[in-house]
Amino acid sequence: MSAPVRLAESPSTGTARGGVSLAEALNRALADAMAADERVVVYGEDVGKLGGVFRVTDGLAERFGEQRCFDSPLAESGIVGTAIGMAMFGLRPVVELQFDGFSYPAFNQVVSHLAKLRYRSQGRLDLPVVIRIPYGGGIGSVEHHSESPEVYYAHTAGLKVVTPSTPSDAYALLRAAIDCPDPVVFLEPKRRYWEREDVTLPSPAVALGSAAVRREGRDVTVLAYGPTVPVALAAAEEAVGEGWSVEVVDVRSLSPLDEETIVASARRTGRVVVVQEAPRLAGYGAELAAVVGEGAFGWLEAPVQRVTGFDTPYPPARFEGWYLPDADRVLDAIAVAMAY
Amino acid sequence: MSAPVRLAESPSTGTARGGVSLAEALNRALADAMAADERVVVYGEDVGKLGGVFRVTDGLAERFGEQRCFDSPLAESGIVGTAIGMAMFGLRPVVELQFDGFSYPAFNQVVSHLAKLRYRSQGRLDLPVVIRIPYGGGIGSVEHHSESPEVYYAHTAGLKVVTPSTPSDAYALLRAAIDCPDPVVFLEPKRRYWEREDVTLPSPAVALGSAAVRREGRDVTVLAYGPTVPVALAAAEEAVGEGWSVEVVDVRSLSPLDEETIVASARRTGRVVVVQEAPRLAGYGAELAAVVGEGAFGWLEAPVQRVTGFDTPYPPARFEGWYLPDADRVLDAIAVAMAY
Amino acid sequence: MADVAVRQELAGGSLPARDILTLLAPSGVRREDPALECDLDAGAAARLWEAMVIGRRLDRAAVALTRQGELGVYASSAGQEACQVGPVLALDAEDWMFPTYRETVAVVTRGVDPVEALALYRGSAHCGFDPRAARIAPSATPIATQALHAVGFAMAAARTGSSVAALAFLGDGATSEGDAHEALNFAGVFRAPCVFFVQNNGWAISVPIEHQAGNVVLAARGAAYGIPALRIDGNDVLATYAATRAALARARSGGGPTLIEAVTYRMEAHTTADDPSRYREAAVLDAWRQRDPLARMERYLRDAGVLDDARVASVTAEADERAARLRRALQDAAPLDPLRLFDHVYSAPTPLLERQRAQLADELSRMEP
Amino acid sequence: MADVAVRQELAGGSLPARDILTLLAPSGVRREDPALECDLDAGAAARLWEAMVIGRRLDRAAVALTRQGELGVYASSAGQEACQVGPVLALDAEDWMFPTYRETVAVVTRGVDPVEALALYRGSAHCGFDPRAARIAPSATPIATQALHAVGFAMAAARTGSSVAALAFLGDGATSEGDAHEALNFAGVFRAPCVFFVQNNGWAISVPIEHQAGNVVLAARGAAYGIPALRIDGNDVLATYAATRAALARARSGGGPTLIEAVTYRMEAHTTADDPSRYREAAVLDAWRQRDPLARMERYLRDAGVLDDARVASVTAEADERAARLRRALQDAAPLDPLRLFDHVYSAPTPLLERQRAQLADELSRMEP
Numbered sequence A, B: 001m002s003a004p005v006r007l008a009e010s011p012s013t014g015t016a017r018g019g020v021s022l023a024e025a026l027n028r029a030l031a032d033a034m035a036a037d038e039r040v041v042v043y044g045e046d047v048g049k050l051g052g053v054f055r056v057t058d059g060l061a062e063r064f065g066e067q068r069c070f071d072s073p074l075a076e077s078g079i080v081g082t083a084i085g086m087a088m089f090g091l092r093p094v095v096e097l098q099f100d101g102f103s104y105p106a107f108n109q110v111v112s113h114l115a116k117l118r119y120r121s122q123g124r125l126d127l128p129v130v131i132r133i134p135y136g137g138g139i140g141s142v143e144h145h146s147e148s149p150e151v152y153y154a155h156t157a158g159l160k161v162v163t164p165s166t167p168s169d170a171y172a173l174l175r176a177a178i179d180c181p182d183p184v185v186f187l188e189p190k191r192r193y194w195e196r197e198d199v200t201l202p203s204p205a206v207a208l209g210s211a212a213v214r215r216e217g218r219d220v221t222v223l224a225y226g227p228t229v230p231v232a233l234a235a236a237e238e239a240v241g242e243g244w245s246v247e248v249v250d251v252r253s254l255s256p257l258d259e260e261t262i263v264a265s266a267r268r269t270g271r272v273v274v275v276q277e278a279p280r281l282a283g284y285g286a287e288l289a290a291v292v293g294e295g296a297f298g299w300l301e302a303p304v305q306r307v308t309g310f311d312t313p314y315p316p317a318r319f320e321g322w323y324l325p326d327a328d329r330v331l332d333a334i335a336v337a338m339a340y
Numbered sequence C, D: 001m002a003d004v005a006v007r008q009e010l011a012g013g014s015l016p017a018r019d020i021l022t023l024l025a026p027s028g029v030r031r032e033d034p035a036l037e038c039d040l041d042a043g044a045a046a047r048l049w050e051a052m053v054i055g056r057r058l059d060r061a062a063v064a065l066t067r068q069g070e071l072g073v074y075a076s077s078a079g080q081e082a083c084q085v086g087p088v089l090a091l092d093a094e095d096w097m098f099p100t101y102r103e104t105v106a107v108v109t110r111g112v113d114p115v116e117a118l119a120l121y122r123g124s125a126h127c128g129f130d131p132r133a134a135r136i137a138p139s140a141t142p143i144a145t146q147a148l149h150a151v152g153f154a155m156a157a158a159r160t161g162s163s164v165a166a167l168a169f170l171g172d173g174a175t176s177e178g179d180a181h182e183a184l185n186f187a188g189v190f191r192a193p194c195v196f197f198v199q200n201n202g203w204a205i206s207v208p209i210e211h212q213a214g215n216v217v218l219a220a221r222g223a224a225y226g227i228p229a230l231r232i233d234g235n236d237v238l239a240t241y242a243a244t245r246a247a248l249a250r251a252r253s254g255g256g257p258t259l260i261e262a263v264t265y266r267m268e269a270h271t272t273a274d275d276p277s278r279y280r281e282a283a284v285l286d287a288w289r290q291r292d293p294l295a296r297m298e299r300y301l302r303d304a305g306v307l308d309d310a311r312v313a314s315v316t317a318e319a320d321e322r323a324a325r326l327r328r329a330l331q332d333a334a335p336l337d338p339l340r341l342f343d344h345v346y347s348a349p350t351p352l353l354e355r356q357r358a359q360l361a362d363e364l365s366r367m368e369p
């Protein structure tokens, strides 16, 4: 585990360091989607003039006017509820809920309506709504700003749930989410906003519902998503020193889940470690473990190891370095799996 | 799968059919708790004069007065939010959210405060709040009245989550929940409200956090909870005809989870089927499968089978007989496990 | 009207008791009110009465069909016909309405086949009609949530320069939910072309309005949001029509939202599964029967000479015929296809749903003789 | 005051523009207002000023400590000292208050050690003080949620015959959340002994009140709930004190809740992580500096002869000393024990938490040299 994380630098919009940051890729995806389709509208708290607290909507209000990008009152249920109505009218709203911990006031609108209106209406209503939520820990923030609520959404039938881990995926997945006639909960790994990739946008299209093998390996498969993908990759790199060849799969789409890619990898390696920031009990990693247990039963040489946040509320910032799964912890789990 | 379920009869408060119904046991638990401790207050929508739409609070307002049992305005966040404040004052509120599907407006108060205030306050605040939620399907009702939201709560650190499957457990667990200094989400399997058991109340105490082996068996373990326990027992009974000896474990406490009892059973039988009404993806059954996979890896003769509701929104009432896991479906899963 | 008087009194402390605007006295006598203009003459108003007659008849049929097991449960509109017919007939063809489970009469008044309108209660579909064709959102069960959909719809209309407006139905109990507030506030901020029509029928299941709201004059909420509000007699279909019509006109002309509180009474149980004898005296119904929305309208139309026994008989016959058609349609309904259970979760099925569908298909095939 | 005037004008359409009650003009001249009585003479009022001086000094220190990395982030109370000191000093010892992240000055005014008050922002604890001892709920971050806790607390007090009251702090932005509405409505229905103190500081991060509310006169909400409401000058500590004091007295005597809207201004960034230059002109601050809550109070006290240079100097010195103590305490803070991470999730640890604790302990032991 690493030392306590300090408060993150603010998002850079410059290009001094080269490449494109994840936040910039998202910003570009929004702008391109708005340019391509005038039905796309963007709103939420502080997304207009301020450009969002993470600047993901920077410049959109100015470029597209305040009919297309605007600030809403401070009311998350109101944001999602009105987005549903806008979608019924025929628009394609992309709304921001400012932080993971502030997505909960909208939960009823998300679960009772957004997820269910297509089913309820026997397919007569499209619900092309995207809910963007910066999520996860590691930015040294105060409580409620570091939650990992993915299970709440992934377990809700009718929603699609995706989370990118790279700038190019961020661009492609957000474009796919906006184009999708189904509602998508788009989880943005906020501590990766400022990570850069040398990529030219638009990046190649990515289908919702597909996982990606980020690194090939023979001995162990590590399943990760969103903020923990770089953690898994770091552990894989360190594992080389131990003589272990580690495959890293970026699950990327939590609902629907690409069971095929995951099971294929598990069968290849016979050993699986899953990584999530969220607490363990009934976390998304349980689904991954269950899917692997079902699909690769005869192939497994070791029980699936779960590397997770602890089953506490998210701790104060100075504790998060001890709380968050890091490469060492993933490596420990790989070692356990390898010892079988 | 069975024929579509028809609208349920209304809850009987008579004793004509002998024994105690689950709803009556809950009613008795509330009354006894209120008599034992004047800090216990009961409120929610229609719980006063009406006695609750399922009559679980029947007679409490009359007996204890409207300072102790009363109707609230129609606002679930308000109900849970004020319960938190009452607990800070020193009362022990037991609130009812009328149906599973109407628990979501309170989600923010539950997740952001109820679950976290003890942790936030470094143990200085007790949060002895019980949230009673009639949950699950099978009563032929309209949409939003048949949800299985257990994962949303079980995944939330800081909450305890229990669900009884028998009248005697209903009594004992509700008393334990009310006595507990921690917040408890108490999920009442509404289609079992009228099932009767020959038991004298008060029933023996049950500790929160313990599972119960309901039937012993040698070949397969079926893990079930709440409304599906009788389904599992029926399947176990039918399995006798096939020559299979089925153990049924009533998980009962979803958080904390009694991993010990579950793993011990899985190791004994080597085959496990989990049953839930909720959709499969990231459902509670995934946690059970993961725990079994971790704790009984070397003992398993077959992959853990998950019998779940389908990954659709809860369907219209006339479809629910096809939707809900029934004994046949559990038996199919047992057969698959036995075939390994 | 003891009930309403009491409610007004209660409101006194915090707000000057507002008049309840009425255009048609319970006796059937037409009044004028400068605050509420109705451009319908008696001849044109007759269709309001007709729709109420048909609505009430179908409503009664639905209650009976519940007893016969054709419907699982039903929330009656009885007593509230003026609240459901007036606003709906005030809509333009392109407008959308956002009803709750209570608005079956409103839904059929908008032209939806009663069989489709009742699929929700039959348990054969969550929403039996096509929302796009009917321009009606699926009836909302989670209280107050639909108000936000209406506002969002209206915001979208305004933003795209459309002149379409939205009509949101709400109950009195619904005004306690956070969503009702957020809807009013969003509408106020964005001046959304949305009309909030609150049927204050005195009850939210067993909870009377006096225990529901600190100020039982729900129209008093308007000022909090900068929204014009008015309080009308909800059993007067001329008032419900005229108020909604005026509000829609304002909405369309850029004047923003309006809050209408219609004071009415729930004459039946909350739903057929409810037992109101546990919480209210049957006697109170008598006072409200004197204020019946159909009776006063019939009186008015007869006095105005546009209605006679023959027309009453023919409209009643038509209503009976529609009820009979409904009954027959439900009794003759084709069996449901279980596999439809999997349709329309997403725009295209996922691999998991395909697998589950195949599983059910297999189970069904194994059940065949 | 151009800002406030504009806001009042905006409100005009829907509500008679209400006066903003003031007892102390920006010039420091004491006014009388029959609607707002203050029983403090200048001598007694001096402690309000002292608390503001100390509060402002600590607030300034906190901003500086953020720049030095001792705190992770901080939400300044600057400009709002009168809103935080007045209400707190109006409380009785047994009352509880329910603050937000903005109320650090209120929390220290109630007697909490600044180190404990700032633990939230330091990232060493979610709440550094003992809520029971301080009779302060942990500062709430999720907007408006704490209002319901205050109401529940007050309901419990009333139900058990206690005379304790609750004070809920809210921001202007918070009034848009459903929870704010549900809190006002519950309080109105149950006549809960609760005072809602809304600091209308003009902004919710980057969103001005004009885009937040359809009626920017937030006090207009009171009538909707049958709750007495008043609008006061939030930069006048005599007004904030007197209004809260009167509301608490009413609450305690069974008179139910009160809504107080205090019109003030957020002089700093939303938090130290915010960049207000992106959304507001620095020039507007000048008008508000003329209305500074400390300056006018100092003027008043000097004119009344209860304050002289010596006392100003000694209070300033004490404030500096407290700030220095705070700085030292943070710099000298003992390292945190990582294993405390597992404490107090439940009243007793679960087996899963025991295992995880053991895992971290093992990791830590392996890290040792």
Ligand SMILES: Cc1ncc(C[n+]2csc(CCOP(=O)(O)OP(=O)(O)O)c2C)c(N)n1
Residues within 6 Å of the ligand: B045, B074, B076, B098, B102, B105, C102, C141, C142, C143, C170, C171, C172, C173, C174, C175, C201, C203, C204, C205, C266, C270
């Ligand atoms: C969010 C939510 N909570 C609870 C319920 C259960 N419920 C159904 S109807 C009702 C009362 C509604 O009262 P009101 O808004 O006055 O409408 P009415 O039934 O009188 O038309 C309640 C509590 C619900 N449907 N949704």
Ligand SMILES: Cc1ncc(C[n+]2csc(CCOP(=O)(O)OP(=O)(O)O)c2C)c(N)n1
Residues within 6 Å of the ligand: A045, A074, A076, A098, A102, A105, D102, D141, D142, D143, D170, D171, D172, D173, D174, D175, D201, D203, D204, D205, D266, D270
């Ligand atoms: C439920 C919720 N949504 C969003 C946020 C993010 N947020 C923090 S402060 C703030 C603005 C609050 O404005 P106001 O209520 O006026 O209080 P102020 O900061 O001005 O004191 C927002 C949107 C939050 N904390 N909680």
Ligand SMILES: [Mg+2]
Residues within 6 Å of the ligand: C171, C172, C173, C199, C200, C201, C202, C203, C204, C205
């Ligand atoms: Mg009602």
Ligand SMILES: [Mg+2]
Residues within 6 Å of the ligand: D171, D172, D173, D199, D200, D201, D202, D203, D204, D205
């Ligand atoms: Mg503010």
